[in-house]
Amino acid sequence: MGFVGILVVFGMVFGGYLIAGGKMPVILKAAPLELMIIGGAALGAYIIANPMKVIKAGVKLGMKAMTAKGPQKKDYLELLQMLFQLFQVFRKEGPQGLEKHIENPEQSDIFKSYPSFIHNHHAVHYLCDTMKITLSAELTAYDVDDLLDFDLKAIHAEEHLAQHAVQAVADGFPGLGIVAAVLGIVKTMAHLTEGVEKIGALVSSALVGTMLGVFGAYGLIGPTATKMGSDIEAEGRYLNCIKNALVALQKGAPPLVCVEYARRSIMPEERPTFNEVDKATKEIKKAA
Numbered sequence: 513m514g515f516v517g518i519l520v521v522f523g524m525v526f527g528g529y530l531i532a533g534g535k536m537p538v539i540l541k542a543a544p545l546e547l548m549i550i551g552g553a554a555l556g557a558y559i560i561a562n563p564m565k566v567i568k569a570g571v572k573l574g575m576k577a578m579t580a581k582g583p584q585k586k587d588y589l590e591l592l593q594m595l596f597q598l599f600q601v602f603r604k605e606g607p608q609g610l611e612k613h614i615e616n617p618e619q620s621d622i623f624k625s626y627p628s629f630i631h632n633h634h635a636v637h638y639l640c641d642t643m644k645i646t647l648s649a650e651l652t653a654y655d656v657d658d659l660l661d662f663d664l665k666a667i668h669a670e671e672h673l674a675q676h677a678v679q680a681v682a683d684g685f686p687g688l689g690i691v692a693a694v695l696g697i698v699k700t701m702a703h704l705t706e707g708v709e710k711i712g713a714l715v716s717s718a719l720v721g722t723m724l725g726v727f728g729a730y731g732l733i734g735p736t737a738t739k740m741g742s743d744i745e746a747e748g749r750y751l752n753c754i755k756n757a758l759v760a761l762q763k764g765a766p767p768l769v770c771v772e773y774a775r776r777s778i779m780p781e782e783r784p785t786f787n788e789v790d791k792a793t794k795e796i797k798k799a800a
Contacts, residue, residue, distance in 0.1 A: 514578035514739065521731045542717035546724050549692040554681050562677045569674035577739035582746030587628040588753065589784040591635075592771050593792045594626040595757045599767035600796070607647045614640040614647075634667055638751050642758055653762040660755040668748055675740040682733035689725015693718045753777050768793060 530536065559567065583591075601609045601622070613620040617640050623630045630636060638660070646656060696718020703710055757774035765773070775789055784792075 514736070517735065518578075518732065525727065525731065538713075538716050539720055539723075542720040543724065546689075546692045546696075546717075546721040549695065550685065550688045550721065550725050550728070553688045553691065554684060557684060558677065558681050561680065562673075566673050566677050569671065570678045573671065573674050573740045573743065574678060574736055577736050577743055580743055582743055583628075583750045583782065585782050585784055587750070588775075588778050588782055589788060589792060590626045590628050591750070591753060592775055592784065592789050593796060594622060594629055595754070595774060596767050596771045596793045597622050597796050599757075599761055599770055602761075603767060610643060610647065614643045632747075632750070634747065635751060635754060638663060638667075639754050639758070646758070646762060651762065653759050656762045657755070657759050660758065664748060664751055664755065667751070668744060671744045671747075672741070675737055675744060678733065678740060679737035682729045682737055685729035685733060686722075686725045689722045689728075692721025692725065696721055749777075749779065 526536070526539075529539075558570070562570070598610070598613065601613070613622055617623045617630065617636050623636070642656065642660060642663075645651065645659070651659070696714065700711060700714040700718060703714060753774045756777045757770045760770040760773040761767075771789060771793065772786075775783060775786070778784075
């Protein structure tokens, strides 16, 4: 939906400008140089302010914000199916039965059957690393709960650094637009003797810089940073679902109950119904 939103923003802003009698050639002529000043300064500040890993993460999450919808109901249903199947293996075959899956998740027949999970590298490591330590050490359910909370906070902290970096760019864009406009006015001062028409053209070009700064901040970059934050929270809810299932397993709950703990932690709009999960788990039992 991100690109749809961009089309709406451009359509409404510049469509209204044209309906009001504005001339697009004025903006199109001034925009390249103004964007070079504003965008170049913003990019330079972004590079100055952030280490390379945050710069790369900001670009990656920004692109994802334009295309990703976050985990949907079908993704959660796949996750619950996968957890049930994995826990069934643990109940029937013990730790030995799980080792081949959690040691090499990319080669696991179970994980490969659920593409939305196996393509989520955070989720794969979150689940597999936790199961490795629970199988090799005596941990209580409280220990596992704390361990998963620490991991989730670390993942969020890293991703939020990138989000805040992009938001800082959005916050700086209006000011950089003013810089571009001031430079345009400075340029205009050298042409005061060349008539009203020339001065008017130069001033209008300078004002395009202010417009682009504000437009970029509140119409494009700021909303992208907000969407990045929403995506991070959605990913956190997906991982939290895994966490609740693992904590329930550590308490000794049977697979179906573990899955129900996980299901109840999903937001109602995205949560599969009890009957949908029941049907999915029964299919797994039949296949086994």
